[in-house]
Amino acid sequence: MTAASALPEADIATVRGQIVGLQAKNYPSGVLAISASPVWSGPEHFDVDGQTVRVRVAPSVLAIRDALTERNSADWIVILTDRESGELPAGVLEHLIAGRLSNLDPWPTLRGLFRAARQEFHLLSLSNDAARAVLRDLDGTLPPAPRGVLTNDHLFASLSARKFGLSTGEYTPHNIALWSMDTAATARFDIWQQSTDPALLEQFYTWIENRLGPLGPTLVAVWRTRGPGDLVPLGLVAALLGDSSASFPAPRDITVKVRTLLEVALGGRSLPEQQLTAWGNAVTLAVSGTNAPDDVLRRAENAVRRLHAEPLVARSDVLPMALAPRISQFATALSAAVDSGNLDTADNAWADVVAHRAAYAGTPDAPRNVQVGAAALRLLRRRGLDWVTPAGLADWVTYYRQDLSWVDDAVNDAFVGADDGDLARVADRIVTAVRARRATADRLFASQLRIEGGHRSTSNGLLYIEDVLDRIVKPLTVPASGPTGGLRGLGQEGPAASPVLLVIADGMSAAVSNEVVIDALRRHRPQWQECRFADADGPYAALAALPTTTRFSRCSLLTGALAEGGQNKERSGFSDWLQHNGLYKRGPVLFHKGEMDLITRNHALADAVREAIDDTSGRPVVACVLNDIDDALDRSDPIGTTWGTTSFKHLDSLLKAAAAVGRTVVLVSDHGHVVERREQPSVQRGQQVSARYRTAEDADSEAREDEVHVTGSRVLSGNHRAILAVDEQLRYTGMKAGYHGGGALAEVVIPVTILVNGSVPQHLGLEVVPPPQPAWWEAERLITEPTPAPVTSKPVKRPKPAAPPKSVAPTDGLFEVGSPATAEKPAPAERDRVAELLGSELFKQQYQLFRPKFTKATIGGLLQELIGSNNRMPSSRAAEILGVKATRARAAIAVLAQVLNTDGVVVLSDNGIEVELESGLMFEQYGVAP
Numbered sequence: 001m002t003a004a005s006a007l008p009e010a011d012i013a014t015v016r017g018q019i020v021g022l023q024a025k026n027y028p029s030g031v032l033a034i035s036a037s038p039v040w041s042g043p044e045h046f047d048v049d050g051q052t053v054r055v056r057v058a059p060s061v062l063a064i065r066d067a068l069t070e071r072n073s074a075d076w077i078v079i080l081t082d083r084e085s086g087e088l089p090a091g092v093l094e095h096l097i098a099g100r101l102s103n104l105d106p107w108p109t110l111r112g113l114f115r116a117a118r119q120e121f122h123l124l125s126l127s128n129d130a131a132r133a134v135l136r137d138l139d140g141t142l143p144p145a146p147r148g149v150l151t152n153d154h155l156f157a158s159l160s161a162r163k164f165g166l167s168t169g170e171y172t173p174h175n176i177a178l179w180s181m182d183t184a185a186t187a188r189f190d191i192w193q194q195s196t197d198p199a200l201l202e203q204f205y206t207w208i209e210n211r212l213g214p215l216g217p218t219l220v221a222v223w224r225t226r227g228p229g230d231l232v233p234l235g236l237v238a239a240l241l242g243d244s245s246a247s248f249p250a251p252r253d254i255t256v257k258v259r260t261l262l263e264v265a266l267g268g269r270s271l272p273e274q275q276l277t278a279w280g281n282a283v284t285l286a287v288s289g290t291n292a293p294d295d296v297l298r299r300a301e302n303a304v305r306r307l308h309a310e311p312l313v314a315r316s317d318v319l320p321m322a323l324a325p326r327i328s329q330f331a332t333a334l335s336a337a338v339d340s341g342n343l344d345t346a347d348n349a350w351a352d353v354v355a356h357r358a359a360y361a362g363t364p365d366a367p368r369n370v371q372v373g374a375a376a377l378r379l380l381r382r383r384g385l386d387w388v389t390p391a392g393l394a395d396w397v398t399y400y401r402q403d404l405s406w407v408d409d410a411v412n413d414a415f416v417g418a419d420d421g422d423l424a425r426v427a428d429r430i431v432t433a434v435r436a437r438r439a440t441a442d443r444l445f446a447s448q449l450r451i452e453g454g455h456r457s458t459s460n461g462l463l464y465i466e467d468v469l470d471r472i473v474k475p476l477t478v479p480a481s482g483p484t485g486g487l488r489g490l491g492q493e494g495p496a497a498s499p500v501l502l503v504i505a506d507g508m509s510a511a512v513s514n515e516v517v518i519d520a521l522r523r524h525r526p527q528w529q530e531c532r533f534a535d536a537d538g539p540y541a542a543l544a545a546l547p548t549t550t551r552f553s554r555c556s557l558l559t560g561a562l563a564e565g566g567q568n569k570e571r572s573g574f575s576d577w578l579q580h581n582g583l584y585k586r587g588p589v590l591f592h593k594g595e596m597d598l599i600t601r602n603h604a605l606a607d608a609v610r611e612a613i614d615d616t617s618g619r620p621v622v623a624c625v626l627n628d629i630d631d632a633l634d635r636s637d638p639i640g641t642t643w644g645t646t647s648f649k650h651l652d653s654l655l656k657a658a659a660a661v662g663r664t665v666v667l668v669s670d671h672g673h674v675v676e677r678r679e680q681p682s683v684q685r686g687q688q689v690s691a692r693y694r695t696a697e698d699a700d701s702e703a704r705e706d707e708v709h710v711t712g713s714r715v716l717s718g719n720h721r722a723i724l725a726v727d728e729q730l731r732y733t734g735m736k737a738g739y740h741g742g743g744a745l746a747e748v749v750i751p752v753t754i755l756v757n758g759s760v761p762q763h764l765g766l767e768v769v770p771p772p773q774p775a776w777w778e779a780e781r782l783i784t785e786p787t788p789a790p791v792t793s794k795p796v797k798r799p800k801p802a803a804p805p806k807s808v809a810p811t812d813g814l815f816e817v818g819s820p821a822t823a824e825k826p827a828p829a830e831r832d833r834v835a836e837l838l839g840s841e842l843f844k845q846q847y848q849l850f851r852p853k854f855t856k857a858t859i860g861g862l863l864q865e866l867i868g869s870n871n872r873m874p875s876s877r878a879a880e881i882l883g884v885k886a887t888r889a890r891a892a893i894a895v896l897a898q899v900l901n902t903d904g905v906v907v908l909s910d911n912g913i914e915v916e917l918e919s920g921l922m923f924e925q926y927g928v929a930p
Helices: 012-024 061-068 106-113 128-137 152-164 173-180 183-195 198-211 213-226 228-242 252-265 273-288 294-306 310-315 320-340 344-354 368-383 393-414 421-452 465-477 510-523 550-559 567-580 607-614 628-635 651-661 779-784 833-838 841-850 856-868 875-882 886-900 919-925
Strands: 030-035 045-048 051-058 076-081 500-505 528-533 540-543 621-626 664-668 693-695 707-711 721-725 749-757 766-768 872-874 908-910 914-917
Touching: 012 030, 012 045, 012 051, 012 076, 012 106, 012 128, 030 061, 051 061, 061 076, 106 128, 128 152, 128 198, 152 183, 152 198, 173 183, 173 213, 173 228, 173 273, 183 228, 198 213, 213 228, 213 273, 228 252, 228 273, 228 294, 228 310, 252 310, 294 310, 294 320, 310 320, 320 344, 320 368, 320 421, 344 368, 368 393, 368 421, 393 421, 393 510, 393 540, 393 749, 421 707, 465 500, 465 540, 465 550, 465 664, 465 749, 500 510, 500 550, 500 651, 510 528, 510 664, 510 749, 550 567, 607 621, 607 651, 651 664, 651 749, 749 766, 833 856, 833 919, 841 886, 856 872, 856 875, 856 886, 856 914, 856 919, 872 875, 875 886, 875 914, 886 908
Parallel strands: 030 076, 051 076, 500 621, 500 664
Antiparallel strands: 045 051, 528 749, 528 766, 540 749, 664 749, 693 721, 707 721, 872 914, 908 914
């Protein structure tokens, strides 16, 4: 007799597996006696594939005989007995399948579960207990083993996906970190861990450790000791220890203390330096690239405090509490730069701020400290450059559009106010100095405005607001050429005009326009592109009618001539211009605020507006007026507003509607504005009908030093004379959030932007232009691009590049192609997919958009070497190729990732140790064929 305790217990999974195996061997029914402990905790009856099974326990031969009497009561009788085969008489054996006892061997059943004929050597380390645990944990339909061989990889992949949501192919440190932040998934793991056999759990840990490579022992040690939910929180503490960056040094005794406490928390396990670094980098990358749950970051910060790691926290790119010390360090460096003029340390400190996950630099979500820090650093860069005095009014308009409007943009950003006291103080020093120069520029401009602004001139190269329709909009309506292109429908005459949507943002200054256009290009790229006519020398800007109020300037814009009036005058004047130019056939074409807001429930645009935009043949030019900015000047805070397309009630919807029917968009203003900064001195002088201009009774009316007296035909008030406020603190009415009507650059210069969706129509003579930021806006651009020369009275046009020889494909200057052979054709060159990528339109757009400091040849060299080294290379080698310090490798790769990672697809990344490239996905994104 065999001791019952030495035999395994049968369960429903193993019994079911035995029955399925017999069915596969064409046994229709019968009695199955299994050598097992004579105990049963499962149901007495159950079904297997439509057949009934009855289980009986038999601790004696007599009990076996008794069970045999029930063999006709079910399709299968299963007898669990601890009797040995020698104890069973022939009269019993002859009733059993195969005439013998069956062993409770889990392996055939396990293979059958996965429809495998064979299994790999040392599957589950040949642990019967682990195999039986798998049979208990898994049932139902499972993916069949590849090629009929059951392996640990396939078994645990199925188990992990079924029991706790760890999907196939996610067995890398990065993906394990992502999975561990899913509290529902880790809770399922905890349940499985408590219910499964310890032998199977041990086999799982061994398997996953091997799959995770060099980092496996550390991650599994944390997993065993603290559970999977602590992989990321404690890993973020490990990242503080593994950071060798000189930006945030710390005494060795602090790092030793924190490291010791961390090892104690992990049960005394020693963590080598390389393991700490790899662990920290893996979890940091996981948190950086996803919306990490707040609970994970909160537990990480609690771990920082528990392990006394606060002095090291500034090293983290992701912990929320790390941003404040980085801001503090930046403020110190910025203060030193104000005095020394050397911005290197401040630029490096700012790079550390921007690298933080919570910085959101350049987005509306950026915290106050980040907004103010970015603005202060930009203004400090600008302070060190020349402040030119242009020779004429046209040059002043260009100078403001290209440069000084960005100064105003940065000043407004700085005025949101910093929470960090040191940053607020140094920002105030910088802003005060720059605003003094800006005020001087406004007064110098006003002097030129007094001389030239009152009269039209055909020789100064100015674009006047009354000429925008003729010089910008009308050329965009040129019909497409070709035998069929642009023809109207049946019964219509002549080719169809190319459709245009004119969007007038009332009160939009050039500084606000800068923000709106960049937002449109970034959020909607690569669909929307900014364009200019090929012979243009820079971004368009027009001179407003004087005084710079809606009644004069918008009316002049929409009538195509100097005019004064309200909406009725604008509507009739715009209709007359369209009819005069053959651009009107039917229906309303100009929509003011009232018509724009007549929206049917659940629609983005008013029906009349949508119908007009869709009617490209009958209404090739449609105009819409948006009052969001003008309204903000009355009752909001334009300083604290980050202007983007979503800041307008209807602009996003207008862009989408225009794109749907192929309309070119012209985004323009009627006048700009100055903001109320609520500071002293803020002057209200008299009580006039307009906030920023007052009447001038005669030519001798005196203007003070902060005003300008303008006269002439372009001055549309009363007697063609007016006194305009120049200094932004001056106003003639009560306090509001902002004002317009005066003679400051921000009010007089009108931004004009052409936006094209998709491919640029060749017949319009347009070319795509890079983002308009000046060189000083970002440090990288300041390094790689020369400071623009002072504006002259006659801007020199850029020469067009010569076309390449037809026999030689253009290479964008990346690689030498040699001289064309004259005697015989050269052999076909081996295909260079990287060169094709760098020459693609999408890459050119990305490169122009983000303007990395690395040349295209350098980027190409990095990609070639990455591909040649199986898409991986040490970060130190990448730094060497890019020509940066090893400590700045991650920041450099982050810059390149902005260029290469399009539409949310990550093809280039850095885990802190290696740079990784998804080359196949990259070529697919850029349309480079295999």
